[in-house]
Every structure is written in C-alpha cells, then in structure tokens.
Amino acid sequence: MRDHDIVVYGATGFVGALVAEYLAGHSPDGVRIALAGRSGERLASLRQRLGVDWPVIVADASDADALAAMAGSARVVVTTVGPYAKYGRALAHACAAAGTDYADLTGEVLFVRQSIDENHELARSTGARIVHSCGFDSIPSDLGVHVLHQRVAADGAGELTDTTLVVTSLRGGFSGGTIDSMRHQLDVVRRDRDLKRIAASPYSLSPDRAAEPDVGRQEDHVSLRGAEVDPTLRGNLAPFVMASYNTRIVRRTNALRQYAYGRRFRYREVMSVGTSPLSPLIAAGTKAGLAALVVGLSLPPTRFVLDRILPKPGEGPSEQARREGHFTIDLYTRTTTGARYTARFRAKGDPGYAATALMLGEAALALAADRDSLPPSEGGVLTPATAMGDALVDRLRTAGVEITARNLSDPAGKN
Structure with missing residues (x-):
C-alpha cells in the first residue's frame, strides 16, 4: 500500500499550481494527493491557499534519493518541472524503477527519446506506465x-x-x-x-x-x-x-x-x-x-x-x-x-494553461482511479492513447x- 495515490511535483510553479487547483476541485473523495517541490514553505502556502490538508513532500530535482523516495511513496507522479531534459530525467527513471505511473507535459523530442532508451524496458519489468506529453502537447x-x-x-x-x-x-x-x-x-x-x-x-x-x-x-x-x-x-x-x-x-x-x-x-x-x-x-x-x-x-x-x-x-x-x-x-x-x-x-x-491543467489532472486521475478501465499494458514508455485510451477520453468528455x-x-x- 503506497502512501499517496497522486503526487503533484512542481506544484508551486505556475502550471503546477493550476494542476493542483484542478485536482483540489475535481478529485473524487478518497483520492490521496500530495504536493511536492523544492520549497516546503511555498508548498505549505499553496496548500493553505487551496484549502486542502494534503501532505507536503520536499524533493529537489537534483536529489536522486529524494526523488526515489517520492516515487516509491506514490501510485502516480505528475510533474510540471521543465525543461524536462534538464530536470526530468532522474524522476522519470525513479518512477520506472519503482513501478510508479508517471505523467508530464513535455514537448521535447530528445528528452522522450532518451526516456525511451533508458526507461522503456525497465518500466515494462516493473509495470510502470511512463506517459509523456499529457497536456496540449499531445x-x-x-x-x-x-x-x-x-x-x-x-x-x-x-x-x-x-x-x-x-x-x-x-x-x-x-x-x-x-x-x-x-x-x-x-x-x-x-x-x-x-x-x-x-x-x-x-x-x-x-x-x-x-x-x-x-x-x-x-x-x-x-x-x-x-x-x-x-x-x-x-x-x-x-x-x-x-x-x-x-x-x-x-x-x-x-x-x-x-x-x-x-x-x-x-x-x-x-x-x-x-x-x-x-x-x-x-x-x-x-x-x-x-x-x-x-x-x-x-x-x-x-x-x-x-x-x-x-x-x-x-x-x-x-x-x-x-x-x-x-x-x-x-x-x-x-x-x-x-x-x-x-x-x-x-x-x-x-x-497552454487552463486546458492543459485539466488534461494533466484528468490523466493523473485516470492512472490512479481507473486501473480496471485502462488499456491492457505491460508498462513501458507509452503515449496518452496507449496508456489511457478510452478511460481518458471518457474522463475528458465528462469534464x-x-x-x-x-x-x-x-x-x-x-x-
């Protein structure tokens, strides 16, 4: 049993805060969400502004141990921290290793190519769905x-x-x-x-x-x-x-x-x-x-x-x-x-903002709450359609x- 269903990493950034706000208003009862980022003070301030009692996780993008602990505590990690080639590589790998589903907003070809090479077979072995580009991209x-x-x-x-x-x-x-x-x-x-x-x-x-x-x-x-x-x-x-x-x-x-x-x-x-x-x-x-x-x-x-x-x-x-x-x-x-x-x-x-926050938020909920409705998969570095398919289509239509x-x-x- 993991401590959190969804961790929002980069929650105090502009888009990250929009995703957290969306989840605060649209998550079903019982979904356990945590806010994560570099500053515990800023995370606590965001939590207060949102009016939620979610846990706070402090983890720097350069701290591999902190990222591994965060990934191991969650069923799904969504991240808005980019450029992903600079700040996202370690987190995607940590999630693949921990068997934790992952979703981001990247539009960076080289980062995704690198993630495929580093994480696809590892994620297949752990069952993790590593899903890039869950916003207006793509x-x-x-x-x-x-x-x-x-x-x-x-x-x-x-x-x-x-x-x-x-x-x-x-x-x-x-x-x-x-x-x-x-x-x-x-x-x-x-x-x-x-x-x-x-x-x-x-x-x-x-x-x-x-x-x-x-x-x-x-x-x-x-x-x-x-x-x-x-x-x-x-x-x-x-x-x-x-x-x-x-x-x-x-x-x-x-x-x-x-x-x-x-x-x-x-x-x-x-x-x-x-x-x-x-x-x-x-x-x-x-x-x-x-x-x-x-x-x-x-x-x-x-x-x-x-x-x-x-x-x-x-x-x-x-x-x-x-x-x-x-x-x-x-x-x-x-x-x-x-x-x-x-x-x-x-x-x-x-x-790039409101609609993207909705799409990433619903992708997180699909991965966390709709496991029985997701397309059959052994895990790997997937796409929104191959990882979530109709489960995400249905959620977006409802939204x-x-x-x-x-x-x-x-x-x-x-x-």
Whole structure:
C-alpha cells in the first residue's frame, strides 16, 4: 500500500499550481494527493491557499534519493518541472524503477527519446506506465487520432491513410516553460550533430525505425490549401508550431499498436489562417516566421532580444485570460476504402494553461482511479492513447471536452 495515490511535483510553479487547483476541485473523495517541490514553505502556502490538508513532500530535482523516495511513496507522479531534459530525467527513471505511473507535459523530442532508451524496458519489468506529453502537447493529437481510428474501425471502413490535424481556432498562448524547453533543445542540437539528426527524424520516437512502413516523405511544417486536405475545407493552412513534436507521438502510438492505424498511415498537423485573399501570404509568412524563431533562438544576438520579449518560466496569463481561452482541433482522414472521416477535439480554457491543467489532472486521475478501465499494458514508455485510451477520453468528455468522430462520406451526415 503506497502512501499517496497522486503526487503533484512542481506544484508551486505556475502550471503546477493550476494542476493542483484542478485536482483540489475535481478529485473524487478518497483520492490521496500530495504536493511536492523544492520549497516546503511555498508548498505549505499553496496548500493553505487551496484549502486542502494534503501532505507536503520536499524533493529537489537534483536529489536522486529524494526523488526515489517520492516515487516509491506514490501510485502516480505528475510533474510540471521543465525543461524536462534538464530536470526530468532522474524522476522519470525513479518512477520506472519503482513501478510508479508517471505523467508530464513535455514537448521535447530528445528528452522522450532518451526516456525511451533508458526507461522503456525497465518500466515494462516493473509495470510502470511512463506517459509523456499529457497536456496540449499531445493529448488532442493523440486522442483525436485514437477516436478517429475507432470510428473507422467500428464502421468497417478500412484503415487510415492520409490524416491531417487542423487547428481550426485557438485563443491563448504558450507557456514560458514551453519556450524554455525549446531554447534548451536548440542548445543541445547545436552542439551535437547526431542529436540534431534524431530531432529531425519523423520517426525519432518510434520503437523500431526499421519496422516503419515506407510511406514517403513526411514534412512537419507545410503550407497548403484546405481543399488539399478535404473537399469541405476552405481557405489556407499554415504550419502548426507543435507539429514537429505531436506527429512523432502519434506515430509512436501507431507503432506501439502494431500499426493498427494502417501501414499506409501518414500524419501531419497544420492550422487554419482563414479564407481572405491574404491568407496564402499569411500561411507563407507563418512558415517563414517559425523558421525565423528557431534561427533567432539559436543565435546569441537575436536570442538576447527574444529572451526579453518571450514569456519566461513561471510566468502566465491572468485568470480571466486563462478562462477566456479556447481551442478547436479538427482531424481529417481518408481510409483505404476511400471513405472520408473527421474528428473534433474542442475545449474551453487557454490551451497552454487552463486546458492543459485539466488534461494533466484528468490523466493523473485516470492512472490512479481507473486501473480496471485502462488499456491492457505491460508498462513501458507509452503515449496518452496507449496508456489511457478510452478511460481518458471518457474522463475528458465528462469534464466538458468535446471529442467526437463522424463519417463525412455519409450522405445523411449521421454521426
């Protein structure tokens, strides 16, 4: 019997406090939660502000013994402490060794690749589910394709082929932690060409690159017309900043499921820039802007300027801004039978803060409280879909997130 069902690590950080607040308001009776971080004083202050009597655990990210003790005391550890390549490696390993389920918010390709190499077989031996990317990175992408595939399979409509995620609308921003993770990864790949090649590979998170089917080139950042994705789409589509990470999580899911989505499954992510006459220019400008941001963060003079403008770790928008944020994501696919399907993942709240806190909070509860409903697994470094699947989909729907899928080829328009 472990002392805690869920430990929230990094609870006094901006996003960590939002996750703790979410759990304080939405956890079922009897779920035993603890707050963890570097400062006992700040943790006690947060506990008082939340009005809970949860235990406090003091553990520094550099203290392997403290992290091991914390992991051994919990059934599930969720962490918001990044950049994960810098601060998350020891904790993920401690959880894998202790047989403790783990969930984080990382969007760092190299960290997850390292975690797979270090922890996958260990976690399989202990039964731990090590689940990366349980926020806006990459639950909408991973679960969106999951429900799309389920609907196609239920209809007997074949397998998925070309599949595109479209960010239809979005209001909100990216956290300072996300920007800091980007900085850290750029620093690493600049110094190491081998790591740069890993980060650039579309299958960098796949369990066996040699086993991946040859589906041709898969580009991360593309600009195209909506009609190239589906005849019902109008306007133009620009690259989505998180595509280079989310796509790799979705491809890992397909591989871990023995290519259940299909051997011809191709996946990409874009965002809508509208239907105005200027939208082609906006799409091209967005693609150029993303490239410029990467270059700017890689060069000391421009990075100095950007660091003064971009949000810093621990910073975030006001409560009103978080509440007024939202996002709508639509996915489109063609199947091997020629049918067209779409799925939608829509939530209220700023994607990088309020919605992410909800998603990580519900992921923690799914791992801790829904053991009998989780997909069969021997453990390992998993994805949200392979670790939690329908259990998390059901929880998110109950929490107010719209997750649907339907057949676009159905002339009656039935869901």
